[in-house]
Amino acid sequence: MNKVYMISVFAENKPGRLERVTKVLAEANINILAFSITSTNGFGVIKFMVNKWKEAYDLLREKGFTVSLNEAIGIEMKDQPGGLYEVVKILSSKGINIESASVYVAETRKRAYLIVEVEDTSKAKELLKDENLKFLNPEEIQ
Amino acid sequence: MTGAKRGDILQNSMTYGLFTGAFVMHYGAEKIGILVIPAGPGNTERQINLMRDFGTTMLHITPSYALYVASVIYDKGIDPRRDLKLKRAYLGAEPYSEETRKKIEDMLGIDIYNCYGLTEMNGPGVGFECKYKEGLHIWEDNFLMEVINPETGEPIPDGEIGELVLTTLNREAMPLIRYRTRDLTKIISEPCKCGRTHRRISRILGRSDDMFIVKGVNIFPQQIEQVLMSIKGVAQNYQIVLESYDEMTVKVEIDRELFDGKIERLIRMKDEIVDKIRSATMVKPKVELLEPGTLPISEGKAKRVIDNRTI
Amino acid sequence: MFWNKEIECINEEQLKEIQLQRLKDTVKRAYEKVPYYKRKFDEVGITPDDIKRLDDLRKIPFTSKADLREVYPFGMFASPLREIVEIHMSSGTTGKPVVAGYTMNDIEIWGEVMARCLTMAGATKDDIVQVAYGYGLFTGGFGVHYGARKIGCMIVPASAGNTRRQIEIMRDFGTTILTCTPSYALYMAEVAQEMGIEPTNLKLKAGCFGAEMWTEAMRSEIEKRFGLNAYNIYGLTEIIGPGVAHECVEKNGLHIFEDHFIAEIIDPETGDHLPDGKRGELVLTTITREGMPMLRFRTRDITSLIREKCSCGRTFVRIERIRGRTDDMIKVRGVMLFPYQIEKAILEVQGVEPHYQIVITRPQHLDEIEVMVEMSKETFSDEVKHIEALKKKLERRIEEIVGIRVKVTLVEPKSLPRSEGKAKRIIDKRSLSE
Known part of the structure; x- marks a missing residue:
């Protein structure tokens, strides 16, 4: 069984946070296949499954996002x-x-x-x- | 000094415990034979019920809480002049302005007196205002006072602002000699109309260090820093934001390397921060977790405390 | 060790003499100064002159908590307000709480009986007493404080809560005597361990624990965890606060300070006097209180009297540890709680239905209350953040009313069990069985 990965991004609950993340992915032509948001008072975690996970992870890190990659x-x-x-x-x-x-x-x-x-x-x-x-x-x- | 006498009913809304504010007033009032209601702070609805049911005539309270209580009294449609018997209040434990005093006096129809003290010096009772409300008389038979330049330690002439330094004159358990209070004030040496010869100081105008006061409790940024540094998952940068005298917000950046995508862990971490700060400072903070890089990185000394409150 | 050996070991005859004189004085004072008592006496056709022997006490009608509420706030005071220097209140109830008023002399007596309690636990001038009962309107903190001050102990008025700090203080100050609720003591032991502090390494030698029901099993647990001697203390706001009774080193029942309080046991159903050794409701009469004399107050606490001589040398009668309460009131973390209070909060807040259940657990030796409330249909289909806000609002409101924090869980409409007849509102999962 090969591995499937989810990318998690930490985000404060403020307008424009999701927009910023998705913009990065869109510009790199990375396709979001599945997606969820869990949020609590003040902050949340956005999760993506994408077609090019390695590239997406590196790119988001490089852009300064707080990212983690989980199987x-x-x-x-x-x-x-x-x-x-x-x-x-x-x-x-x-x-x-x-x-x-x-x-x-x-x-x-x-x-x-x-x-x-x-x-x-x-x-x-x-x-x-x-x-x-x-x-x-x-x-x-x- | 302010007209309190036997038959008065004092509602003590300061925190009882290690904080000296409440106890000293309690002891002092009982000594005169004043009825003390040890209400403690908080539970505003009950505070107001007590005032109404017991016919409270005097309050001992922090200025920020007094403002809040006054506003709730109005929200409930209670007219303090008609429905309550309040005559005066003693405010202390945090700096506040003359405007705030006037505002609370007008709202509640009472006289407000400043009191000054610090735990190291028996708590409140070091200085008190008389009915003329023009500065606080320091009990010079018990305390020797000086005002110095906080930078050089040199004495400053009366009337100029500097750091208050106190020496206890008759304390057994813990005599203190030239104790630097870090409170900024000035000595008023002119005689007071009330006839008391004990010299006065002006209301406290600020601090000569980075301590700040929330809910009447003294807090140093280092206390917060110590807690944050002990918690895994928190980055180096943080900021303390003060918007009112009863709440502090601690903004913390999370550590990018330790982020594992699990929100439960972040929630636990946040709770841990709240808990530990509360235990270190006795004040429950509001904690915000931020993305790394959001807080300004200042060159040299970081500005940790953003105090947006106005005196 | 004795604080006041002469009185604590007084012979029966002398004690009865003192009690009778003081009872007569108290009854007279109550009759003359408190209209409530005069009315009660008139109703049954007695006057203070009818109290000739100690047994005549039984002629006097009972005083209940409801009676005290009726005369709220100051109707039970036998001294003018200018003589009253301090007020305390029973915790947690809304509407009309029970108010206790103390004269300077009452405060002295409170200090005296509390000094006896702390001495029974081994306290001397050299001890450091940490008071982790709440200060404020609650009597716990102040009572211990006055007693410890009388002995000359070093007092650390930590008040309740802020557990980590409590433990740091114990460690840094070298606290030798801890006073708090037993459940809080156990919780402290756990937190200490989490902090990497071994509780047995602290300098604690004894603890006075009370303000809630607890068991022998809890005592052994506390003693083992901290390596201290745990003593049971009893008292109530209506009588004086803590300091009505305390265990001696024998730890076999609590000595009632009979020179200040007279104890009787009655059948809670019929009100009949019960013999020594028989379990029933404890009824207390104060015989020295000035500010608020209390005649035959029904405590609603279930216990029995132990008249046998105690090997400690004290002649005061003992009560066994409190076995239960006569009514449906629940006591959580030392605070009294009634289902109707929770109901009040629920009814005030929009978006929930008046179907609720209160679940009390003691997961880590500290009582926790979870209130499960059904959401209305509208709320249920609303956004999560609204539901979250509603939950917070309810929690805040309940805390305002009952005085302690609870956890509110909003559940789906119609998901709580519906019972026929009287709803089962409280599920008490704490185990108090021995």
């Missing part, structure tokens, strides 16, 4: 009622706690993936390997 797991969801539930059920039955989640819909719009960050990625992968799950292949999004 994630992409799990395919069936496009039918209960699709998300099936996946989440398996994760919780294995005691895997989701730290962040976002959704990536493949370009063909035929498949959707739940992208999760968990505490211990390699352990989670190990726990999930025998389950009947299809994982997102990083090459698919390059």
